Amino acid sequence: MATGEGLISMVNWAKIRNDFPALRRTINNKPVVYLDSACMALKPRQVINAMNEYYEQYPACGGRSIHKFGEEASNAYIEAREKFAKFLNAADESECIWTRNATESLNIVATSVKLPKDSKIVTTSLEHHSGSLPFIERARRDGLGIEIVKARSDGTFDIEDWKRTIDHDTSLVSIVHSSNVTGTITPMKEIAEIAHDHGALVMSDDAQYAPHHPLDVQDLNVDFSAISVHKMCGPTGMGVLYGKLEHLKSMNMFFYGGDTVSDVRFENGKILPEYLPPPEKFEAGLQNYAGAIGAGAAAEYLLTIGMHEIEKYERSLLEMVLERFRDMEHVHILGTDDINIKTGLVTFTVDTISSAHDVATFLNDEYNVMVRSGWHCVGPFHYQMGIDPKRGTARASFYLYNNRFDVDTFLSGMETLIEASK
Numbered sequence: 001m002a003t004g005e006g007l008i009s010m011v012n013w014a015k016i017r018n019d020f021p022a023l024r025r026t027i028n029n030k031p032v033v034y035l036d037s038a039c040m041a042l043k044p045r046q047v048i049n050a051m052n053e054y055y056e057q058y059p060a061c062g063g064r065s066i067h068k069f070g071e072e073a074s075n076a077y078i079e080a081r082e083k084f085a086k087f088l089n090a091a092d093e094s095e096c097i098w099t100r101n102a103t104e105s106l107n108i109v110a111t112s113v114k115l116p117k118d119s120k121i122v123t124t125s126l127e128h129h130s131g132s133l134p135f136i137e138r139a140r141r142d143g144l145g146i147e148i149v150k151a152r153s154d155g156t157f158d159i160e161d162w163k164r165t166i167d168h169d170t171s172l173v174s175i176v177h178s179s180n181v182t183g184t185i186t187p188m189k190e191i192a193e194i195a196h197d198h199g200a201l202v203m204s205d206d207a208q209y210a211p212h213h214p215l216d217v218q219d220l221n222v223d224f225s226a227i228s229v230h231k232m233c234g235p236t237g238m239g240v241l242y243g244k245l246e247h248l249k250s251m252n253m254f255f256y257g258g259d260t261v262s263d264v265r266f267e268n269g270k271i272l273p274e275y276l277p278p279p280e281k282f283e284a285g286l287q288n289y290a291g292a293i294g295a296g297a298a299a300e301y302l303l304t305i306g307m308h309e310i311e312k313y314e315r316s317l318l319e320m321v322l323e324r325f326r327d328m329e330h331v332h333i334l335g336t337d338d339i340n341i342k343t344g345l346v347t348f349t350v351d352t353i354s355s356a357h358d359v360a361t362f363l364n365d366e367y368n369v370m371v372r373s374g375w376h377c378v379g380p381f382h383y384q385m386g387i388d389p390k391r392g393t394a395r396a397s398f399y400l401y402n403n404r405f406d407v408d409t410f411l412s413g414m415e416t417l418i419e420a421s422k
């Protein structure tokens with residue numbers, strides 16, 4: 001199987017591919033071509049092994065029990081957070097809160113951050129529903145203003161729109177760092193600067209950015225970041241909320257209960273709970289220890305390969321697809337085809353086929369090529385582009401385990417499909 005992609009890279013991508021057991025499967029005696037990593041990434045054995053080790057060797061509660069299993073679970077849990085903090089370049093590991101997914105991270109901020117009365121929240125037409133709805137509902141709850149910055153049709157933003165929209169009434173900006181439909185990368189640092197000049201907080205939705213690009217939250221100077229661990233080779237049901245410590249400290253709590261308190265007394269008619277600082281403040285109850293350990297292993301796995309290398313490699317695969325797509329009859333790319341401002345995914349419509357689900361079904365049934373179809377939880381941008389969300393768009397997304405064979409199989413499938421649809 002071809003793998004090299006003509007890349008000048010120190011990374012042995014063929015060897016990396018072997019880390020992913022799911023790719024050893026065949027269906028109908030043919031290899032699988034997994035192009036749905038923007039939804040859910042495959043898991044390498046390093047992550048699976050780390051989680052299995054927890055379940056098989058020390059499947060106990062972290063942070064409470066003082067016996068040997070408890071001690072080992074606590075240590076592994078602490079170590080996992082340290083690994084994740086390193087992945088984000090957080091200033092302090094307490095700035096990384098384990099959550100169930102990016103959606104929960106976004107909801108925690110939207111619900112619990114203190115925002116002044118009469119202020120406004122700014123978000124965009126390109127957000128995943130998880131990046132916009134929690135903030136829209138927060139604005140409704142507290143009677144705050146809400147303003148939407150419209151993305152251009154290529155999925156980029158006009159920086160002048162941000163300068164016009166963010167003013168001294170703005171208390172928070174929620175913005176996607178890399179779009180899960182157009183793949184466009186937002187100039188986060190520049191927007192964060194505009195927001196901070198006006199005293200507003202910045203919530204960066206890094207669900208798509210973190211798995212594919214080097215992420216440095218200190219350099220970007222964002223106040224919060226939401227991460228989908230399951231999209232970055234980590235376990236399902238895991239996410240991370242990054243927040244600057246000062247903000248996490250001042251926020252309201254989200255869940256109350258065990259492990260969030262240092263003391264609770266009911267005395268002389270008074271109820272006196274003393275709450276712990278972050279991260280425990282946001283991690284009530286027994287945690288997903290295996291999930292956190294898997295998340296730490298995923299962060300370590302990606303860092304060992306190198307995020308710059310991963311970014312470059314994915315772009316080289318995507319460029320081969322874009323090159324062919326640019327002149328493929330009946331195919332329309334949604335958003336920019338400029339590889340330099342794009343994460344490794346392409347979303348498209350085929351004008352001879354009415355539903356994106358038909359594209360995905362054909363590729364799956366005839367070629368074992370797994371792509372995503374639908375509205376990708378980004379209804380507003382589909383409407384903005386005049387695409388009926390029910391008809392939807394198809395999306396092929398690439399990751400470090402894909403190769404030239406995957407690209408070629410996908411393109412062959414597309415060519416056959418278009419020929420048949422004429």
Ligand SMILES: Cc1ncc(COP(=O)(O)O)c(C=O)c1O
Pocket residue numbers: 038039100101102103104128130131176178179180205207208227228229239
């Ligand atoms: C840009 C973006 N934000 C948020 C989410 C939600 O992520 P999660 O499934 O981890 O809640 C997704 C998931 O596809 C996404 O692509």
